[in-house]
Each structure stands twice: as C-alpha cells, then as structure tokens.
Amino acid sequence: MIELNSKLAQTIVEKMMTVIPYNINIMNSEGVIIGSGSKDRINTIHEGALRAIKEERMIEITKDEEYVKKGVNMPITYEGIIMGVIGISGEPSIVKPFGELVRTTAELLIAQENVASIERIKEKEREEYMFKWTYSSNDYTKEFIEKGKVFNIDILIKRRAVLIVKKKGIVSNDIFIKNLSINEYHINLEEERLLLFIKEERLTKYFNKLMEDVDLNEYYIGVSEENFNMGKAFSQSINAIESAVKLKLSNNIIYYETISYIFAILECKAPENMLTLGKRFYEEGMDGELIKTFTAYIEFSGEMNRVAKYLNIHRNTLNYRIEKIKNITGKDIKNYFDLIYLYLSYFLYSMKMECANEQ
Structure with a gap:
C-alpha cells in the first residue's frame, strides 16, 4: 500500500x-x-x-x-x-x-x-523474468512456463535471438524495436547492445524493413538458430558476433548456422600443424592486409571482381596478394581444399590466441 x-x-x-x-x-x-x-x-x-x-x-x-x-x-x-x-x-x-x-x-x-x-512493481518483475529467460540454458520448468503466462509471454514458441551490437556509440533502441510483432520481445543489455527475440517466419521481413531505416555498416548483428531455449539462442548470437569480429568478416548480419561448424571443430583439439600454419599466416599477413584480402575472398565466394571492388584495389593487385598468400602459407586459395584448410588453421590459431589473452 x-x-x-x-x-x-x-x-x-x-x-x-x-x-x-x-x-x-x-x-x-x-x-x-x-x-x-x-x-x-x-x-x-x-x-x-x-x-x-x-x-x-x-x-x-x-x-x-x-x-x-x-x-x-x-x-x-x-x-x-x-x-x-x-x-x-x-x-x-x-x-x-x-x-x-x-x-x-x-x-x-x-x-x-x-x-x-x-505497475512499476509488475514491470520490474517482468524485467527480472525476461533476464532469467535470457540467461538460463536449463530446460523450462512448469512453474517458469506458467510465470511467463502471467506476463503474457509464451516461452513455448520457437524464436531466434538477434543480438545487435553497435561498433561505436549507443544503440538507438526505438529503431530496432518498432517493427517487432506479437510474441516478439526486446531486452536492453547495455547501451551498445540490444537483444531481440524474433519469430522465424518474420525474420526476413524484419531485416528488410530494418534496412530502410538503419545503416547496417555501423552494427554487428548475430542471429541464432531457431530455438525454444532463449538462453542457448542468446549464446549462439554472441558466438556469431565474436566470430565475425575475430575473422574480420565484412558481412554485418551473421547467422550462427553459417559458422556453427567452427564451434564443433573447437570441441576437438586442433592439430598442431594447423596451428603452426595459422600462426605463420597470422604473423606474416602484412599487418592484416593479406588477412583482410583472404576473408573478403571467402565472403564473396572467390568472385574476383567483387573482392577487388570491396577492397578498392585493382584486379592485378588482388592477384598479387593471392600469390603472396600462397608464398607465405603454401596454400593456393583458388583450390577449395587449400582454402578450407587455411581458413580453419587461421581461425583455430586466432581462437587460441584469444583464449590466451583472456586468461
């Protein structure tokens, strides 16, 4: 009272x-x-x-x-x-x-x-429920499911977690949440991070509408697989963005399913010869110039004209860099097997370095 x-x-x-x-x-x-x-x-x-x-x-x-x-x-x-x-x-x-x-x-x-x-008390309780929903990867109890209904939240609907991270500055929440529909939600994590739970069938429409209002070059957007468990989905959206940052991907919307195989590989111990190759490429990649060329080559599926345009270099310069990568690593990235092998070697070594830095 x-x-x-x-x-x-x-x-x-x-x-x-x-x-x-x-x-x-x-x-x-x-x-x-x-x-x-x-x-x-x-x-x-x-x-x-x-x-x-x-x-x-x-x-x-x-x-x-x-x-x-x-x-x-x-x-x-x-x-x-x-x-x-x-x-x-x-x-x-x-x-x-x-x-x-x-x-x-x-x-x-x-x-x-x-x-x-x-109303303030109810809103606070709802916010606490949303955070529990977001950060818990455990199976939902009957009590937790019923508590969601109190807040008109049906957690037994499959959704994708969409994590939006602004590269610099604060996320303008209103732009991202105005096109959410019924049974879709948003959670403010920090000023530069916003999390959305969006239904699978609406995802394409949502992004098409979003691109009318937002310059996606200012953001990383990690998209999880469709899931009932939003805690697991949230983790996937984080992994998607972290992979994009570490691999210097140019694509701003990163779907977890496109890079999920990497995490499956990481569950096994990386072969030493792959780590050695990744280290050599990492250290001798001409201050990132060859690495940027390499990742662009992957993203544009080896289409040389698109890669050169994206990098803003002449086609001959691109050929020179590809040859330089071959000289350093012994791998010809125009060969699919060599491309995959070098990609995994570089990624695994980058992840190893990241873990070492965190420790």
Missing part, C-alpha cells in the same frame, strides 16, 4: 493554494503535518488531525485555541484506510466545500500513485 508522503502532500498543498485563498495543512496517519502553506509548521503535531483520525470523521473547530486554529479537518481515505488528514484554516461553514475538494484531489492522487507503484 502506498503511503501519503511529504513530497506528494506538499505538491497537493502548493497546487491547491493557487486557487484556494486559505491555508492548507496535510497530515499523515499519525497526525504529523507533512505538507503546509505555513512551512514552519511542517513536522509538528496537528491536534485537530489526531481527533479526526481517532474518531474517523470530519472535525470542525469553530474558534481558535492555543494549539489549534478554527477550520475543518477531514480524513483522507483509500480503500477504507485513513491515509492522513486534510486541514483548512478558516470559518468552517466557508472552508468546508474547499476541504471536500482538496480531500477528493488527494484521494485521487493517492489512488493514481498506488496504481503507478503497482
């Missing part, structure tokens, strides 16, 4: 006294003045309020006494409980209608504040 606090009480007093030419006091449920046109009286006991609370009725005081001025004192109630007392100084017959007006206003504001407080 919300309480009648001093901030709300003083706000009521100041607003009402702009239209009512009499001093107003508001007391709490213990008869202490917590809002007043005479601020020197705040935090003092109001005798008329104590009587109104004790007798649970309006008290009229017809003449000034030592500690009490004439006027009316009306209990403020909410759901049958006395929350405090409104006191207006003046001739009771004159100020009584004003007292009724102030009391009604106070009771409405208390009710409004109580509803708002309940």
Whole structure:
C-alpha cells in the first residue's frame, strides 16, 4: 500500500493554494503535518488531525485555541484506510466545500500513485523474468512456463535471438524495436547492445524493413538458430558476433548456422600443424592486409571482381596478394581444399590466441 508522503502532500498543498485563498495543512496517519502553506509548521503535531483520525470523521473547530486554529479537518481515505488528514484554516461553514475538494484531489492522487507503484512493481518483475529467460540454458520448468503466462509471454514458441551490437556509440533502441510483432520481445543489455527475440517466419521481413531505416555498416548483428531455449539462442548470437569480429568478416548480419561448424571443430583439439600454419599466416599477413584480402575472398565466394571492388584495389593487385598468400602459407586459395584448410588453421590459431589473452 502506498503511503501519503511529504513530497506528494506538499505538491497537493502548493497546487491547491493557487486557487484556494486559505491555508492548507496535510497530515499523515499519525497526525504529523507533512505538507503546509505555513512551512514552519511542517513536522509538528496537528491536534485537530489526531481527533479526526481517532474518531474517523470530519472535525470542525469553530474558534481558535492555543494549539489549534478554527477550520475543518477531514480524513483522507483509500480503500477504507485513513491515509492522513486534510486541514483548512478558516470559518468552517466557508472552508468546508474547499476541504471536500482538496480531500477528493488527494484521494485521487493517492489512488493514481498506488496504481503507478503497482505497475512499476509488475514491470520490474517482468524485467527480472525476461533476464532469467535470457540467461538460463536449463530446460523450462512448469512453474517458469506458467510465470511467463502471467506476463503474457509464451516461452513455448520457437524464436531466434538477434543480438545487435553497435561498433561505436549507443544503440538507438526505438529503431530496432518498432517493427517487432506479437510474441516478439526486446531486452536492453547495455547501451551498445540490444537483444531481440524474433519469430522465424518474420525474420526476413524484419531485416528488410530494418534496412530502410538503419545503416547496417555501423552494427554487428548475430542471429541464432531457431530455438525454444532463449538462453542457448542468446549464446549462439554472441558466438556469431565474436566470430565475425575475430575473422574480420565484412558481412554485418551473421547467422550462427553459417559458422556453427567452427564451434564443433573447437570441441576437438586442433592439430598442431594447423596451428603452426595459422600462426605463420597470422604473423606474416602484412599487418592484416593479406588477412583482410583472404576473408573478403571467402565472403564473396572467390568472385574476383567483387573482392577487388570491396577492397578498392585493382584486379592485378588482388592477384598479387593471392600469390603472396600462397608464398607465405603454401596454400593456393583458388583450390577449395587449400582454402578450407587455411581458413580453419587461421581461425583455430586466432581462437587460441584469444583464449590466451583472456586468461
């Protein structure tokens, strides 16, 4: 239950006294003045309020006494409980209608504040549920499923986790969430990360609409496989983006299924000869120039004109770099087997280096 606090009480007093030419006091449920046109009286006991609370009725005081001025004192109630007392100084017959007006206003504001407080609590509980849904990879219990229904969330619908990471700056959430549909959700992780849960059948439409409003070159977007378990889906979306960053992929939307085989390989120990090759390419890749050429060659499926255009270099320069890669690694990337072998060697060594740095 919300309480009648001093901030709300003083706000009521100041607003009402702009239209009512009499001093107003508001007391709490213990008869202490917590809002007043005479601020020197705040935090003092109001005798008329104590009587109104004790007798649970309006008290009229017809003449000034030592500690009490004439006027009316009306209990403020909410759901049958006395929350405090409104006191207006003046001739009771004159100020009584004003007292009724102030009391009604106070009771409405208390009710409004109580509803708002309940909504805030519900929203916080919903937010906590969403985070549990996001970070738990365990099977859902019956209790957890039913709790979702309380918030109108059906967690037994397959969705994809779409993690949006801005390369620099803050993600503008409104742009990304405005096209979400029923049974699709968003979670604010940090200023530069936003997580969406989107239904499979709507994913293509969502991205098509998104590209009308957003320059995707400013973002990495990791997309999980379709899943019931959003904790597992979230992990996949993270892995998709981390792979894009480590491999310097130019594509901004990275689907986990396109790189999932890499994680399957990582579950086994990488052969030493592959790590050695990856190390050589990593260290001798001309400060990243050959590596960038290599990853672009993979992404554009070896289409030389597209690769050269993307890298903004002449076709002859591209041929020179491909030959340089062959000289360094002994692998001809125009040969599919060599291409796959070098790709895995480079990735496995990069992952090994990343793990070493984290430790």
